[in-house]
Amino acid sequence: MSHEHAPHDEAIEHAARAGDPLSRWVAVFTAILAAIAGLLHYEEGVLQTQALLFKNEAVLLQSKTSDEWNLYQAESSKGHMMEIAAGLSGHEKQGYYRDQISKYENRKKDISAKAHEMEQQVAEANLQSGHKEHPQHMFGQALALINVAISLAAVTSLTGSRKLFVVAACSGAVGIGVSIAAILHI
Template identity: 35%
Template sequence: MAELPTEHFEHAEHAKHAAAHGDRLTAYVSLTIAVLAVVAATVGSLETLSSGKAISAKNEAVLFQNKATDQWAFFQAKSIKKNMYEIAGAGDGPKKDDFLRQAKKNEDESNEIMKEARRLEHEAEARLHESETFEHRHHILTIAVTMLHVSIAVATISIISGGKRWPWYASILLGLVGSAVAGSAYAH
């Protein structure tokens, strides 16, 4: 729910108009609207950042998984070569020792490749978990910014209704709840 870059000018104009009329409640409500708009814009930016970080972490997870898949394919190739050298070294031919040495070399290399593949899979899982954390945060911030926008709308009802206080109080309450919800996105 991105706001227009000029929306804060509109809120400032409402505050200026209210101050010109000399109505204290309208001035307070307008000031409340301006504060809520700043908080909503901030939470909206945090929401956008969380969404971007979720996408980036998910892309990194895919990249690490692809690298791990490549390592597993390399591991299989080395294992096949090791088995072929073991079969060739099973006889009593003149190159028996060379074949067994090559089999051992391929086994050692395949063990290192396996370790790297597992490390890359672990990295992929970590990035996927990171992505899920950012996605969860994004959803919470979406709820928070929506509550803040609703609080701004409710505050304007106070001005439109000729100075009724209950919409203003309700907007302050919604704004506080929306801010608390936004804060809870970073609680874990």
Template identity: 40%
Template sequence: MSGHGFHVHGPHDHAVEHAAHSADKFSGNIAVTTAILATVGALFGYQGGATQNEAALYKNNAAIDKTQAANSWNYYQAKSNKQNLAELAMTLPNVDPEKYKAEVARYRSEKEDIKKDAEKWEASSAEWNKKSDAALHQHHQWALATTAEQIAISLAAITLLTHRRWLLYTAYAVAGAGIALGLFAALHIDPIGALTGSGVAALPH
């Protein structure tokens, strides 16, 4: 009833207004949640890309050092061949064995230095490969964390359409799992390896 500037709301009007207000609040919460998840997912995605680039760089360094090691071993083999020829020459008639004996000693000394150099390059290559594997594993963790946040955003969008609160709680759970994976990646921890004992629990930095 209305008159003389007064308007009286019935019970149905109050119920409709309350429902509209609740719906707006619910939608607003989902919008804020989606924005936060998108930001977190973008950060995880950036970290995933950075670790992937690191893995590629480390693998490239490993290949360079492996090539250096191969070159050193080839040089070592060349010195070995010269040493063998000098040793053979010592047994020939009408030659000065002392001359070739000195050459054999020189080649043997040079080979030791070349061998140490080759082993140094091989060790360096192995270390770069180890770092590359760790960075790649960390990249996979960041990728899983990013995927979880994307799934949570999709669930939040479906929640906005269906107004099913259990979907929103599911989105929170998936987002929480993604954040946990991101924390593990940031701390260089492999939770699967720690639980199963099949991998390293702490990844190299």
């Protein structure tokens, strides 16, 4: 049974075995960034799931809101039919049709109030989804920067270039900075 290594794993092992201090720093730096990246992947997944749950809630509420407005329209149509019937009927049936018209108007008010409340719930669910999406995108950007830093560190251990290690460190630092900003937006 063989054990496969990722490309940067071999570079880290080589750096750890090498005697020069840069190689040791690269190995420690890469290990720290890999651990941070693991935590960021987890948090990004949590935020993505939460954003999707809120978005799904918004879609379901929007569907129910549409149903309420359809019911409102049906009650309105019934009320109009009663108005036509009242206009075409004799005086003895006028009271009955006016009562029916009033009943439909009252139902429309209740349905309208419920539909407006549901529209506010849809807006709130969409807003909550958006609040989760923004830091989730920031975690994705941070992860990209940290992955670049890890890759550059692996190349640094192979080349021994201190300048490349500085670039890797800058990329890692910016990635960590973006992840801190994302945490503050949660």
